[in-house]
Amino acid sequence: MYELTVETAQDTHEVEALYDLCFAPGREALSSYRLRDDVEPVAQLSQVARDPDGILAGAIRYWPVRVSGHAALLLGPVAVHPTRQGEGLAGTLIRESLDAAAAIGWERVMLVGDAPYYSRFGFRLLENVQMPPPTNPARVLGQELRPGAWCGIEGPVTRWCQD
Numbered sequence: 001m002y003e004l005t006v007e008t009a010q011d012t013h014e015v016e017a018l019y020d021l022c023f024a025p026g027r028e029a030l031s032s033y034r035l036r037d038d039v040e041p042v043a044q045l046s047q048v049a050r051d052p053d054g055i056l057a058g059a060i061r062y063w064p065v066r067v068s069g070h071a072a073l074l075l076g077p078v079a080v081h082p083t084r085q086g087e088g089l090a091g092t093l094i095r096e097s098l099d100a101a102a103a104i105g106w107e108r109v110m111l112v113g114d115a116p117y118y119s120r121f122g123f124r125l126l127e128n129v130q131m132p133p134p135t136n137p138a139r140v141l142g143q144e145l146r147p148g149a150w151c152g153i154e155g156p157v158t159r160w161c162q163d
Contacts, residue, residue: 002057002089004096007046015048015059022079031132032112035074036063039160042073044104045097049080049089057084060093062101062109067129068155072142073101073109094121098145107149110142110157128154 007015042062049058058080065074075097080089098121101109110126111118112135123141131140144150 001087002049002051002092004047004049004093006044007041007048007059007061011048011056011059014056015061018056018059018079018081019077021082023077031135032074032076034132035065035157035159037159039063042101045073045101047093047097047100049093051084057081058089058093060097062097064160065110066158066160067108067110067153070153071107071160072153072157073106074157075109075111076113091121098122098143102145107146108142108144108153110140112136112139113141114139115141126150130156132157 042064045060045062047060048056051057058078060078061076063074063076065072075094078090078093080087080093098109110129111123112131113123115123115125115138118141122143124143125138126140126142127137129140129142130137142150
């Protein structure tokens with residue numbers, strides 16, 4: 001019913017409008033946005049979902065970050081238009097993009113979100129990973145895209161910079 005494609009520059013304004021619609025005002029003041037400042041999202045993983053008429057129904061983005069020097073993906077935001085919620089589209093976006101991330105060699109992914117929702121996709125609490133404040137530590141979740149990828153990884157999450 002929906003076609004998932006990689007987000008292009010032509011999608012940007014629609015995607016930003018969707019995020020504005022789905023999230024509270026001031027969303028860009030969150031600490032996760034400081035990790036995204038002046039960093040490009042991972043292009044192959046930032047996807048849009050359109051219905052057969054070409055209308056944007058959902059979007060997901062990923063950003064590279066470091067956790068104590070180790071590369072990781074920061075999932076988010078993911079949003080589905082309010083008129084399309086409850087159809088499983090967010091789950092499709094998450095599953096498809098996680099599969100794509102593993103296929104291109106990413107080992108670990110994290111997010112800030114509700115554990116009861118994201119646990120169905122394999123996310124678990126990252127007890128020793130610290131997002132910049134003011135982030136609730138109980139909402140810092142991660143998933144291994146390669147077995148053992150989070151083992152021994154702890155410490156602060158920082159902005160991506162090339163080595």
